[in-house]
Structures are given as C-alpha cells and as structure tokens.
Amino acid sequence: MKNSFFTKMAWRNIQSNGKLYMPYVISAVLSVALFQMMASLMTNDFVRQRSVTLPTLFGMGTVVIGLFSLIFIFYINSFLMKRRKKEVGLYSVLGLEKRHVANILIIESLILSGASIFVGILTGIVFGRLNFLILNYLLRLPDAMSYSTSWKMTGITVLLFTGIFTLTLIYNIIQVTLSNPIRLLKGSKEGEKEPKSSPILFVIGLLSLGAGYYISLTIDNPISVLNQFFVAVLLVIIGTYLLFTAGSIIVLKALKRNKVFYYKPGPFISISGMLYRMKQHAAGLANISILSVMVIIAVSTTITLYAGTEETLENRFPEENNLTIRTDENMGSRELEETVNTIQDDLKSLSSNKGYKMTDQYFYRYTTLFGKLKDKEIVFGNFNFTSDAPTMVMIIPLEDYNQLSNKSIELNDHELLYHKSDEKLKGDTLTLFETTYDLREINQMPENLIGSNNIVDTLLLVTPDNSTLDTFLNHHNNAFPQRPNSLTADIYWSLKDDQTDEAYSGLIQERLREADYPVETAYESRDANRAEWYSINGGFLFIGIFLGGLFTIGAILITYYKQISEGYEDRNRIQIMQKVGLDKKTTKQATKAQVFWMFSLPIFTAAIHTAFAYPIVQKLLVLFNIYNNKLFLGITVGVVLIYSLIYWIIYRVTTKKYLNIVE
Amino acid sequence: MTFMEVKHLKKIYTSKLGSKGTEALKDVNFSVEKGEFISVMGESGSGKTTLLNIISTLDNATEGEVYLDEQALSAIKDKKISKFRREQLGFVFQDFNLLDNFTLKDNILLPLVLSRKSVEEMEGALEPLVKRLNIEDLMNNYPYEVSGGQKQRAAVARALITRPKIILADEPTGALDSKSSQNLMEILSDVHQNGQTILMVTHSARAASYSSRVLFIRDGQVYHEIYRGDKEPDDFIDSISQSLLVSSKGSV
Numbered sequence A: 001m002k003n004s005f006f007t008k009m010a011w012r013n014i015q016s017n018g019k020l021y022m023p024y025v026i027s028a029v030l031s032v033a034l035f036q037m038m039a040s041l042m043t044n045d046f047v048r049q050r051s052v053t054l055p056t057l058f059g060m061g062t063v064v065i066g067l068f069s070l071i072f073i074f075y076i077n078s079f080l081m082k083r084r085k086k087e088v089g090l091y092s093v094l095g096l097e098k099r100h101v102a103n104i105l106i107i108e109s110l111i112l113s114g115a116s117i118f119v120g121i122l123t124g125i126v127f128g129r130l131n132f133l134i135l136n137y138l139l140r141l142p143d144a145m146s147y148s149t150s151w152k153m154t155g156i157t158v159l160l161f162t163g164i165f166t167l168t169l170i171y172n173i174i175q176v177t178l179s180n181p182i183r184l185l186k187g188s189k190e191g192e193k194e195p196k197s198s199p200i201l202f203v204i205g206l207l208s209l210g211a212g213y214y215i216s217l218t219i220d221n222p223i224s225v226l227n228q229f230f231v232a233v234l235l236v237i238i239g240t241y242l243l244f245t246a247g248s249i250i251v252l253k254a255l256k257r258n259k260v261f262y263y264k265p266g267p268f269i270s271i272s273g274m275l276y277r278m279k280q281h282a283a284g285l286a287n288i289s290i291l292s293v294m295v296i297i298a299v300s301t302t303i304t305l306y307a308g309t310e311e312t313l314e315n316r317f318p319e320e321n322n323l324t325i326r327t328d329e330n331m332g333s334r335e336l337e338e339t340v341n342t343i344q345d346d347l348k349s350l351s352s353n354k355g356y357k358m359t360d361q362y363f364y365r366y367t368t369l370f371g372k373l374k375d376k377e378i379v380f381g382n383f384n385f386t387s388d389a390p391t392m393v394m395i396i397p398l399e400d401y402n403q404l405s406n407k408s409i410e411l412n413d414h415e416l417l418y419h420k421s422d423e424k425l426k427g428d429t430l431t432l433f434e435t436t437y438d439l440r441e442i443n444q445m446p447e448n449l450i451g452s453n454n455i456v457d458t459l460l461l462v463t464p465d466n467s468t469l470d471t472f473l474n475h476h477n478n479a480f481p482q483r484p485n486s487l488t489a490d491i492y493w494s495l496k497d498d499q500t501d502e503a504y505s506g507l508i509q510e511r512l513r514e515a516d517y518p519v520e521t522a523y524e525s526r527d528a529n530r531a532e533w534y535s536i537n538g539g540f541l542f543i544g545i546f547l548g549g550l551f552t553i554g555a556i557l558i559t560y561y562k563q564i565s566e567g568y569e570d571r572n573r574i575q576i577m578q579k580v581g582l583d584k585k586t587t588k589q590a591t592k593a594q595v596f597w598m599f600s601l602p603i604f605t606a607a608i609h610t611a612f613a614y615p616i617v618q619k620l621l622v623l624f625n626i627y628n629n630k631l632f633l634g635i636t637v638g639v640v641l642i643y644s645l646i647y648w649i650i651y652r653v654t655t656k657k658y659l660n661i662v663e
Numbered sequence B: 001m002t003f004m005e006v007k008h009l010k011k012i013y014t015s016k017l018g019s020k021g022t023e024a025l026k027d028v029n030f031s032v033e034k035g036e037f038i039s040v041m042g043e044s045g046s047g048k049t050t051l052l053n054i055i056s057t058l059d060n061a062t063e064g065e066v067y068l069d070e071q072a073l074s075a076i077k078d079k080k081i082s083k084f085r086r087e088q089l090g091f092v093f094q095d096f097n098l099l100d101n102f103t104l105k106d107n108i109l110l111p112l113v114l115s116r117k118s119v120e121e122m123e124g125a126l127e128p129l130v131k132r133l134n135i136e137d138l139m140n141n142y143p144y145e146v147s148g149g150q151k152q153r154a155a156v157a158r159a160l161i162t163r164p165k166i167i168l169a170d171e172p173t174g175a176l177d178s179k180s181s182q183n184l185m186e187i188l189s190d191v192h193q194n195g196q197t198i199l200m201v202t203h204s205a206r207a208a209s210y211s212s213r214v215l216f217i218r219d220g221q222v223y224h225e226i227y228r229g230d231k232e233p234d235d236f237i238d239s240i241s242q243s244l245l246v247s248s249k250g251s252v
Ligand SMILES: Nc1ncnc2c1ncn2[C@@H]1O[C@H](COP(=O)(O)OP(=O)(O)O)[C@@H](O)[C@H]1O
Pocket: B013, B014, B022, B023, B024, B042, B043, B044, B045, B046, B047, B048, B049, B050, B051
C-alpha cells in the first residue's frame, strides 16, 4: 500500500476526531511554549545579570518543567489512545495489517507533534516577548527588562519534545501491535481494572513528605540552605505524587467499605467515579499542587523582596553613610582609633562647612579570624573550607561594643563576652592562644553587627580592652605569617533630615581621594545603593511574576485537560444512570462534590506545602537581608488567597465545560 | 383490567435543519393488561425503539398519550420523572448498559441507592433475586469480567430490584448467543409467571414466542397481533413467523 494512502487516512482521522485532538494539541502546544520560555530565561542576559544563583535555579526549574511535560504528554496521550483503540481495532478487523496501522499512527503523530512543536515555539517566542512588554509596562521598574529568545534553548526544546512525542508514539505502536483486534474493539468501553491500594507506596510517600517537611523546619544555616532546599523540594514532590496516587485510593476504598456512607446517591456516584480514574488523575492533581506551590512561592518571595527593599537597605546600611577602614597588620587598635578620629573630625568639619549637619556618628573596630571550636578551645589555622567549614570569629573591643549596644558592661582581664547565634558554647571558659578566659554570654547581637553576620554563624567575642585584641591578632599573625590578618573599622553617620544625596556622597568621595590617609577607605551610602537595590529586587519581582504566570498556565492547562477528559469519560456513565432513574439534581450534586474535591485537594495541598516551605524560604530571604517575617507572612497569605481565587475562577469555567459535556 | 394504554401515539423526528423530518410513529394504539408479557415485533426502522423510549419517558411523543395505571406519562413533572422511572419502570437494554466502574452488585443496587433505601433493605432485596438469576457468585466482579449472558442477567436483576410495575426490554437478546438468549428468555418467562408485566421489543421470533401476546408494527402503526393462548411454544413460533412473512409481503 502506498504511503499517500496512509497520509490520507491519518489526515482524515485527525479531521474527523477534531473534538478529541483539539485539547490534545492545545495542551501540547502550551507545554512546548512553557518549556521554551523557561529555558530561554535560563540564558537570558537580564536574568544572568541579576544573580549567579538564578540561572542555576532556572536550570532546575527547566528540568522540572521538562519532567512535567513528559508526564503530562503521556497522560493526555493515554487518554487519547483509550478513546481511539476501537477505531484501530476496526482497521485490523477490516484487514489492515498491524504495520499498516503503525504507519497510520506514525504519520498522524508526525502531523500532530510537528504542528504542536512548531506552533508551541511560535507561541513561546511571541508570548515571552509579550509578557515582558506587559510586565515592563505594569511594574515600571527603573530599568526595563529585555527578553531574548535563545536559539540554542529553542533547539533543545525541539529535541526534547521530539523525544517525548517519539516515546509516546513507540508506546502507542507497542500497545496496538501487542493487543488483539477484539480487545481493541472493546477498547474504550473496557474499564480499567479497579486500582489496587498499595500501603507501601503510601508509607514511602508519607516518609518522603515528612523528611522534606523536616528539612524545611529544622534547617538553620542559610549557606547550606540551597542544597538542602533542592533536596527538600525533591522529597516533597515525590511524597506528593505517592500520597496522591496511593493515598487517594486507600482513602476512597476505606470510604467504599463503609456501606452506610457509600450507599447514598452522592457518595455512590462520586466515590466510584473518582476511584475509577484515580490512577491517572492522581498524577494530574499532584502536578497541579506542585505547580501551585511554585507559583505561590515564586510570587510571594519576590514581592517580599521588592516590598522589603527599604528594610534590606536599612539592614545593610544602619546609617545613611558608612565608611570602612582597612589597615595593614602593623597598625594596632589604639593607632586605628586615632586615625578614625582624625577622619571623623575631618568629615564632620567638611559636612558642616557645606551646610550638612551630622547626627549619630559612631564606629567600631574588629577583626575576623577563622577557627575551629574544640570543646572549650578555639584552634586557628588553615582550613579546608569545602569539607568542614570553620567558625568565623569576630573579635571587637569592649569599648566599641558598649558604644554599639548602648551599654556600660565592665569586664576584668580574664573575661570575654560572647554571642553565638546557633548554639551556646559548652562550658563557661574558653581557651585561645593558650590563655583561658571566663565567658559571659550576650543575649542579643548589636543591630549593626547582625547585617554582616547573618549568612555564616559567627562567634562574637568581646575583649576587655584594646591590648587584648592586639595580642590576639599578634599571636595569630605570628603563627600564620603567610596569611596575616589586620584590623578593620566601620564608621557610621547620618545627616539631619536624611540629607544624604548624590552631591553629598560626591563630596565625601572627593575628600577621601584627596586626603592621603594612611589606611584604605571604602565609602558607601544608603542612598546610592537604593536605586540599585530597587533595580535588582525589581528584577526578581519581575522574574517571580513571570514564573508565576508560567506555572499558573501550567496549572490551568492540566485543570482544563482533566475536566474535559473526565467529562467525556463521565458522560456515558451519567447517561446510563439517568436512564435508570438518576435525576438532574442528584447528578449535579454528585458531580459537584466530585469536582469540589478535585478542586480543593490540590489547593489545600499547596497551602500546606507552602506553610511547611515557609521556614526554609524565610531563611533564603535572609540571604537577601530580609528579616521582616510579618511582611513575608502577610504577602504569602495574600498570594495564597489571590491564587486560590484565580484557580477557583479557572475551575468554575472548566467545570461549566465539564457539565456541558456530561449533560 | 387495563394496566397500560397507548393512545394515538405519534412521533416525528425533526432535524435541526428544518426539513420535513422522519415520522417514526404514525398512530400507535394498544393496551396492556396487568401480568401480560407482550412482544413488539417489526422490521428494523419500524419504530420499535422509539415506541419503547416514549413509554419509558426517555423521549416525548409528538402526539398521543401513554397511561400507566391511569396516570398520563406526559403529565409527570420533570422533577418527578426520574423518581417515576426508577420506581415504576425497569429497563433491560440490548447493550446491557452496565457501569464499568461498579461491581455487578453495585450495578444492581444502583436504582435502590438512588431511591435512598437503607443498606439492609438493599441487601435483603438483592439476595433472593441474584440467587434466582444464578449470578450470586459474581457479585464482586466487574462487568468486563463476566460473559454477555451474565451481564444481561445482572441488567435484569437491576430492572427487577425495585419491583417495577412494568419491565421494558429493548432487544434484550440482541447481543447474546442462542444459548444465552434462551436462558435469558426462560428467566423472563419465569419472571412473567410470577406476575410481572413485561413489554419487550425484539425481532427474534424465538424470543417473542415466550410472550403471551405479540404485536406487529409497521410504518409506525400496529397492524396485527396474535395471542399465544394455549399454543405449544413451537406452534407459536410458527404463527409468529407466518405473520412476519405476511407482513413483509404486505409491505411490498
Ligand atoms: N433520534 C432520532 N432522530 C431522527 N430520526 C430517528 C431518531 N431515532 C430514530 N429515528 C428514525 O426513526 C425511525 C424508527 O427508528 P427506531 O425506533 O430506532 O426503529 P427500530 O428500533 O424499530 O429499528 C427510523 O427511520 C430512524 O431512522
């Protein structure tokens, strides 16, 4: 037989089954477009400039979307095949050989997947640009974002989806050639076997979910948070899939065993209906849940970042101006103090000469060493930072500490104050450089020190006087002459009525260049950083909303497909039941109950996931200097509510479609 | 006692395009006594299914009326119609219409569940029935796990379980082999002996021979009827075949 015959045949099939293929093609097109946009973002210049970790995060997102696409396309394909088996069976009965049938399938698949990939990529290109345009317009960020289609990523998209479609084709051909025509003829009528409940998978799911939650709840070191975050995400995704697939069946079967409950019109219809198709639809529900969590987290964190920019600035810059002074290892703390005083006086007179009034001028001196805590002793030295991270030890003299924290603590020569954010030190003495000190704990870190110490757990030590600090430093530098450490001083000041502006910053910078201080200076102003931070955080916000949009489209897609396909599956059942006396009202009630569960389950799951993800995400935000939990909490709750509303609207619309099909 | 009356029933299917439409029933009249087992015979396309659908309230007549126990079916309100169907009528379809996601037991119980009967009541009604139909061992099987004959017996059980006033069957043997057909007809005959009124559509003379009266329908009208009376089954088949032969000649 000639190929043109098969082509004609395939083409006719597609046309006559338009109703069946349309949702399939729409879903496939959007999957391709989603993946293409996501992958393009990974290589987008705008994204790359935001942060080094973002492309990695997006890489992971792209992998996840790729996996989703695979699962999703198999899911919609199996639905399609089930409804087409009869027709294929008919071919065999009519005398087409199996390889002829395979030929038809191949040509059909070529047409469909070719069209899906082509239209999908077009959609991705157009949609990506359009989204960026709209978002740029809506957010009015300081610098506009540009979107570029990455041709490399587009190539990868084509390859991936060609692969996925080929896999489904192979699967279909195997299915068709392995089964006999009679079975195929019965095809869509033959019910799937009632799913078996598997408690083992359920338990594994519980454990996996529990482990993911546990990681999120117990994590405390933000530096290691990124790896653990991925692990937690993976565990939760696995757990969600398993719980939905195994758990739903166990629950439904238990409900079914309860005769008094089960043998009532509503539960009778909806439980049997749900159980019947849970196997395939559980995956869909799990997908929706996970996409929803992604939307919520992407959007709420980036909104928090943006809304918290001012707070970030205040944490990073406790005063409007700060000047960091670095010395070499030969300068002692007394000498440093004198230099600082000179500079301070200098800047003060400069300011007042130019009509600015300084307020809140203060400074502190410190040094930072890396050491290892061993019981009641700290050993300093060279460490392998990758395998076991050393403790960062920040040492500051009592004078400066008292000034920073507005206290008047007194210490004798063999006493040290300490603070450690993650745990208390064991015992009440500490030995360093072969001298043992008594320890007194500080409950609260001075605010100025929090900003710089949030990322790594730091041990803060306060020495009774300047000379102790110098001694420590000398000991250290004698022991490690090839890597000497030195003192640093941070000077802070603000101006009356927030006068600091570009002109003032320029003035200071000019002065610092001209005056030949015997130290290195680095000046920063909150004001000069503001625009930059808003631009960075605005960029994050932008990306977050873009991603949120993508994931929402994904969730809509699955919901839509689920409703349509369930509609077609349920129609026959409902019609039979109506023949034997099911009335419209009960139909509505039963389908509504069923639909309600299918609606609220993923949203409910997403909300719980979000709640458990909250601590871990909060810690991630700390990396960006956001400590305002109330802000984050409020925004998260708001985003969950708004997202639920959007999802509810989607559900209303698709449910209407479902009911139209069923009735 | 007249139990059901079909009066001047007319049905015209109009297509959406507004062409003349098909006249499936022209003027059908007959009545059914309580406890009768009536077969309706006729060629394919003669309007048998249409007639049955109107009697089962699945479709509306263009003109005319069906009375069951003096109740005009078209007067039943839409809201009550499902309840009426489920409590007064029992259905057996050619293609069984069992639900794949229910076990045979749940399929049979469906009408009772819809009527919100208690579990005890349901199980009480189920047991003797499925014993009689010899499918009691298949209660936990799904429809795709049993044979056609067994499916149809389950469908009969579903029709009988509400103790309906009348059983309506549309070619119940149509999808069955001859042995299963005979078995099913024996069951229906047995049900009839127990006082159940049955109206069955068929084109098989053998199946029709189990009934007490056969109506012949052609061009949307009942043009002939024969009673079984005291005839031996084989004789009755002969008379039915004869009538069919006459009818096909007559239609030429
Ligand atoms: N839903 C319908 N719409 C239009 N015409 C129909 C419809 N159902 C049946 N008909 C027509 O009505 C006539 C009687 O059909 P039917 O009652 O199914 O016959 P039977 O069951 O005796 O084979 C046929 O000509 C058929 O084409």
